[in-house]
Amino acid sequence: MPEAASPRRWEARARALGDRQTRVAEGACFVEGIRAVCEAMDGGVPFEAVLICRERLRSAVAIAAVDRLAASGVPCAEVPLSRFARLSEMDNPVGLAAVLRWAPLPLAALPPPEASSLYVIAEDLGDPGNLGTLLRTADGAGAAGVIVAGAGTDPAHRRCLRASLGTAFRLPVAHVADPADALAWAKAAGIRTLATSAHGRQTLWSLAIPPGVPLAAVLGSEERGLRPETASACDDSLRIPMLGAATSLNVAVAAGVILYELRRRGAVNL
Amino acid sequence: MPEAASPRRWEARARALGDRQTRVAEGACFVEGIRAVCEAMDGGVPFEAVLICRERLRSAVAIAAVDRLAASGVPCAEVPLSRFARLSEMDNPVGLAAVLRWAPLPLAALPPPEASSLYVIAEDLGDPGNLGTLLRTADGAGAAGVIVAGAGTDPAHRRCLRASLGTAFRLPVAHVADPADALAWAKAAGIRTLATSAHGRQTLWSLAIPPGVPLAAVLGSEERGLRPETASACDDSLRIPMLGAATSLNVAVAAGVILYELRRRGAVNL
Numbered sequence: 001m002p003e004a005a006s007p008r009r010w011e012a013r014a015r016a017l018g019d020r021q022t023r024v025a026e027g028a029c030f031v032e033g034i035r036a037v038c039e040a041m042d043g044g045v046p047f048e049a050v051l052i053c054r055e056r057l058r059s060a061v062a063i064a065a066v067d068r069l070a071a072s073g074v075p076c077a078e079v080p081l082s083r084f085a086r087l088s089e090m091d092n093p094v095g096l097a098a099v100l101r102w103a104p105l106p107l108a109a110l111p112p113p114e115a116s117s118l119y120v121i122a123e124d125l126g127d128p129g130n131l132g133t134l135l136r137t138a139d140g141a142g143a144a145g146v147i148v149a150g151a152g153t154d155p156a157h158r159r160c161l162r163a164s165l166g167t168a169f170r171l172p173v174a175h176v177a178d179p180a181d182a183l184a185w186a187k188a189a190g191i192r193t194l195a196t197s198a199h200g201r202q203t204l205w206s207l208a209i210p211p212g213v214p215l216a217a218v219l220g221s222e223e224r225g226l227r228p229e230t231a232s233a234c235d236d237s238l239r240i241p242m243l244g245a246a247t248s249l250n251v252a253v254a255a256g257v258i259l260y261e262l263r264r265r266g267a268v269n270l
Numbered sequence: 271m272p273e274a275a276s277p278r279r280w281e282a283r284a285r286a287l288g289d290r291q292t293r294v295a296e297g298a299c300f301v302e303g304i305r306a307v308c309e310a311m312d313g314g315v316p317f318e319a320v321l322i323c324r325e326r327l328r329s330a331v332a333i334a335a336v337d338r339l340a341a342s343g344v345p346c347a348e349v350p351l352s353r354f355a356r357l358s359e360m361d362n363p364v365g366l367a368a369v370l371r372w373a374p375l376p377l378a379a380l381p382p383p384e385a386s387s388l389y390v391i392a393e394d395l396g397d398p399g400n401l402g403t404l405l406r407t408a409d410g411a412g413a414a415g416v417i418v419a420g421a422g423t424d425p426a427h428r429r430c431l432r433a434s435l436g437t438a439f440r441l442p443v444a445h446v447a448d449p450a451d452a453l454a455w456a457k458a459a460g461i462r463t464l465a466t467s468a469h470g471r472q473t474l475w476s477l478a479i480p481p482g483v484p485l486a487a488v489l490g491s492e493e494r495g496l497r498p499e500t501a502s503a504c505d506d507s508l509r510i511p512m513l514g515a516a517t518s519l520n521v522a523v524a525a526g527v528i529l530y531e532l533r534r535r536g537a538v539n540l
Binding site for chain 2: 039042043133136137138139140141142143165166167170171204205240241242243244245246248249250252253254255256257260261263264
């Protein structure tokens with residue numbers, strides 16, 4: 001069973017990692033939930049500690065994960081329910097959380113593209129939950145990586161990691177402050193960039209795509225769309241047909257619609 | 271300018287409508303946010319009252335909407351910021367909310383299908399935000415209607431209405447307790463039902479679809495998927511290819527991927 005560890009020390013660390021600057025400075029983050037913790041473990045992310053609440057930890061999968069982590073020497077902090085509930089953002093805490101050594105990659109650490117690689121460049125996203133759902137979607141569509149660009153939310157935000165169901169730990173995720181750097185990286189890597197906006201020149205369906213070229217879907221903030229200089233620096237632009245009263249889709253939904261259409265074209269060789 | 275109305279009375283009514291049984295019994299709901307309130311107005315939903323917070327109401331669009339509602343005789347309750355903030359679920363309340371006479375339709379009130387009509391049948395969804403994003407997605411893809419089936423979340427939940435950006439008020443949305451009734455309605459209306467699950471017989475891309483037939487994508491709860499009896503009662507089954515670590519997509523993302531693919535096939539006449 002897990003080695004003893006000072007719970008209060010790890011609770012304090014979890015709280016400190018609520019601050020973005022601390023996360024960036026230390027390359028660490030806090031995450032809660034069975035799926036997210038298990039994906040981090042399966043993805044080989046280094047653990048500083050696992051935090052558990054015995055009164056709540058019922059899932060056999062979760063208990064097995066804790067045992068495996070403990071066996072590999074990860075400190076296990078047992079936190080009483082009253083304090084675990086304060087640490088948790090879940091209505092019904094499942095009793096499993098972790099402090100991880102994980103941060104988004106620098107651009108240079110992203111894997112180079114192959115012929116059919118798909119990427120997402122997400123600019124100025126404000127909501128960590130939306131970003132997490134976007135990461136989960138990109139993973140589902142087999143994306144080679146996601147670049148989070150601009151002044152928006154931090155991929156290491158606990159709500160992003162949780163909404164991603166831990167796919168953040170499996171998929172290459174980079175962060176870059178200036179979206180122009182993301183586009184320059186794509187250009188240098190031979191990745192064709194597709195700006196997505198309500199004013200895109202082609203619909204997703206009519207957009208011609210040269211075969212065998214790696215692609216990046218470039219998506220902007222839900223409120224303001226892409227920055228004009230980002231949109232105009234992309235190789236092409238597309239719009240998703242809006243057929244009802246809504247003028248836009250949720251950004252993760254938009255990413256799903258685009259990535260799966262690009263994937264389909266690769267698969268059926270249109 | 272708006273007619274005076276007792277703010278405390280409407281604040282109490284807003285709070286009472288936090289209870290699902292009250293919403294169902296009275297056919298009313300509470301909604302917050304500029305987009306949601308404006309879509310309700312544009313969609314012709316009857317207003318019981320509009321609630322505003324002068325200290326926060328800055329958007330010209332919102333002020334024009336309040337003026338239009340007041341001119342048509344809707345009571346306007348002016349709520350001071352301290353109390354509006356307690357009523358609000360937004361970090362930065364925009365100062366606009368409303369009590370509406372709105373409830374999901376009974377099945378029989380859904381519009382009958384046309385040749386290219388698309389529907390969504392969503393079973394046992396637990397999260398109001400996910401349901402709202404699904405409604406927004408269905409509207410974006412030009413769906414003819416959404417049937418919310420089973421014991422899950424109420425389409426009139428304030429977080430569903432807000433996440434839908436008010437598309438709930440533009441799109442026909444029905445609720446039915448027993449999913450079998452939704453399938454029976456679809457069958458009687460000549461709508462082909464497509465169960466979505468990880469074990470679907472065909473991928474979304476390989477699924478053959480007879481031309482000119484109205485279709486319903488049938489989606490289940492994220493945790494448990496479709497009820498087995500629902501899946502087996504559908505005309506066909508499909509799966510979305512999962513190409514990464516994730517075993518499923520967010521339900522609104524899944525709906526977007528499916529509806530846009532069905533829409534594309536209609537559009538390009540494959």
